[in-house]
């Protein structure tokens with residue numbers, strides 16, 4: 079079944095396929111694709127079959143065909159509009175990043191409660207007062223939000239976003255959020271990502 | 286077996302246990318802990334048994350005991366020294382963040398190739414020229430690095446880190462890195478984290 083890990087792999091397959099295409103390849107076997115992303119060829123075939131994607135035994139998969147199907151699955155065929163709450167250290171880094179627009183992801187506005195942050199225009203994005211979030215989200219029909227606010231504000235701002243019509247949120251605050259029905263929350267906790275590295279470094283040292 | 290997802294859960298269990306302890310609880314059953322992190326009670330028991338952690342059928346687990354064992358597993362009992370390469374948007378956000386030191390993780394120095402970044406001191410951290418990375422890592426016996434450099438530089442800087450003695454890296458560059466033997470690379474690709482949210486928002490809309 080499709081879960082977060084499966085979709086993460088689909089994103090990685092797509093990146094690898096774009097690289098192979100750039101190198102002039104037009105067909106690929108599942109074992110090459112598996113190697114390129116650190117997966118296994120049976121996992122590749124299993125993931126693709128979940129989306130009705132099949133290759134031919136002799137010729138493998140057509141790279142153009144795969145890219146087209148993955149673009150469809152990952153929402154790459156239309157502009158993905160996003161709003162950000164919290165224009166602090168993390169929020170400012172995300173707003174300044176040019177890599178998102180290359181992937182068809184566009185942060186349209188940032189919201190904050192600190193008046194010192196208003197009337198700034200960074201990368202053509204305005205920082206607006208938080209009470210403008212609801213009308214902005216409704217006017218632009220935005221479904222995706224990013225939480226760059228402190229822990230203590232995260233649940234409240236998530237609830238504001240969902241009430242405004244947001245249906246999926248990328249959260250950086252290191253707390254467990256209660257997610258209203260019909261909304262998806264994907265938390266990236268950088269403290270835990272570092273703990274992960276620390277654990278395996280220590281484990282490798284012991285063996 | 287212990288993989289990245291398992292250790293991610295251990296980090297989340299530890300966070301939840303600290304919250305329960307703060308609320309005055311001293312014992313906990315696996316189903317309460319599972320609910321708090323969005324897992325299942327059999328997954329909790331399975332994860333804990335991998336580390337030789339068992340509770341009693343009637344009394345559940347002792348919260349203090351669990352926290353002590355998880356602190357040991359996740360390297361919380363000693364200061365974790367880290368270096369950062371790339372003092373750009375992302376690097377500056379990470380250096381300024383006070384949340385890492387609360388978790389016993391300390392960025393000791395940042396390295397960059399842009400002379401305009403040198404001689405800055407942020408959060409008591411110096412930005413040094415890249416050619417100082419190797420002597421600094423060896424002098425301070427640092428095992429953990431963070432890559433905040435552009436894609437085109439990421440593989441080169443990873444190789445420099447590993448040559449200097451780094452054994453685990455948290456990478457933000459959205460490329461697949463070749464990881465030398467004996468080194469762990471944990472890549473956080475924020476483009477993919479957003480694609481994940483986008484996929485499930487679209488999937489929910491279709492049902």
Ligand SMILES: NC(=O)c1ccc[n+]([C@@H]2O[C@H](COP(=O)([O-])OP(=O)(O)OC[C@H]3O[C@@H](n4cnc5c(N)ncnc54)[C@H](O)[C@@H]3O)[C@@H](O)[C@H]2O)c1
Pocket residue numbers: 163164165166167168169189190191192195208225226227228229231235250251252267268269378379380381382384
């Ligand atoms: N900076 C990092 O590298 C980093 C690393 C790990 C986790 N995080 C997490 O990311 C989040 C943001 O971190 P940061 O370093 O950018 O913090 P920050 O303090 O620099 O920025 C927070 C911003 O949110 C704004 N804010 C506060 N309450 C708000 C509300 N109710 N509505 C809208 N805006 C509000 C503040 O005015 C500020 O501009 C935090 O939850 C933090 O724990 C950050």
Ligand SMILES: NC(=O)c1ccc[n+]([C@@H]2O[C@H](COP(=O)([O-])OP(=O)(O)OC[C@H]3O[C@@H](n4cnc5c(N)ncnc54)[C@H](O)[C@@H]3O)[C@@H](O)[C@H]2O)c1
Pocket residue numbers: 171172173174175177370371372373374375376396397398399402415432433434435436438442457458459474475476
């Ligand atoms: N900013 C974000 O929100 C964001 C989001 C997703 C991914 N990323 C990734 O994180 C990385 C950093 O992004 P950023 O926005 O901070 O970029 P940036 O351009 O703002 O900063 C990059 C920094 O790295 C330095 N640098 C370049 N080559 C170097 C080298 N060989 N050694 C040491 N330093 C070097 C530059 O001088 C600069 O200070 C990139 O790989 C980017 O794709 C960033």
